[in-house]
Amino acid sequence: MEKMKLKLLYSDLKSDIDIIERELEKAVDSSSYLINDASLHLLQAGGKRIRPIFVLLGAKFGDYDIEKMKDVAVPLELIHMASLVHDDVIDDSDMRRGRPTVKSQWNNRVAMYTGDFIFARALEYITKLEDPLVHQILARTMVEIVNGEVIQIEDKFRLDQGLKDYFRRIKRKTALLISSSCELGAVAAGVDAKTVRHLKRFGYFVGMSFQIIDDVLDIMATDKELGKPAGSDLLQGNITLPILLxxxxxxxxxxxxxVFAGTLTEAERQNMLQYVRKSHAIEQANRMSDKYLKKALQEIDALPKHPVKKKLRDVALFMGKRKF
Known part of the structure; x- marks a missing residue:
């Protein structure tokens, strides 16, 4: 239902998103049947395609050309997909979006090579664009995302961390790629530097808000809504904001x-979830998400007058207020 609501927000971009979707299918095609099947399995699991949407919306402030924009949107979505495959290996996750993960369907080795293949495809796609700044931004983004994956491993089951550690982690995990999507769409469309800066900052703030809400929903949503057990982040050793608080x-x-000893029973999981759901931590986390969302909306206000500003605002509000 929530995914349908998001699609309605950008229904006027449907034909362009469809082009990107078909291009993604081409991008994950491999001569290896194993890699091909694993990549398609991941792609067909779906997703909100938030990063391609922000590429297109950022590009609307400049010289919008879908044939050019797809060569920006596809690699960014591929990087996101690759990071999900690697995350599932790191977290030993068996389910994502209600479907078996690549590592569960095959094994860790296949999952890691699938992620590497998809990363490589992203690099191959971006070479279609000649602007060196585009390559620099994408390279910087990939380096930071991989650093984020390593930091996530280091922070597992570590309670002696503070808010600074958490925010640093989610910046690399989520906010950076959304920020780069807004930035790269605008840069590739020849948007002026000041507008690019506001779009980049907008993407960062909305990405931070989005990830905090994601971490809240991991506690608040049901197993069925999540397509995996509620509280999975904690069970996998990831200390999210509600737990940190x-x-x-x-x-x-x-x-x-x-949890850390691996002895939590199903009844205790349910009791723990009920306790966290009723605690002050959920309200505090939501307030922090709202602060980032407010900053994102301020960046929209600073953008030049354009009809797409309302679309950016609507998508940002959806991301910061979604229910699952």
């Missing part, structure tokens, strides 16, 4: 001890 709570600590 409760780490010193004496009633929460026994649950954390059992």
């Amino acid at each position: 409760l780490k010193d709570d004496p009633e929460m600590q026994p649950y954390l001890v059992k």
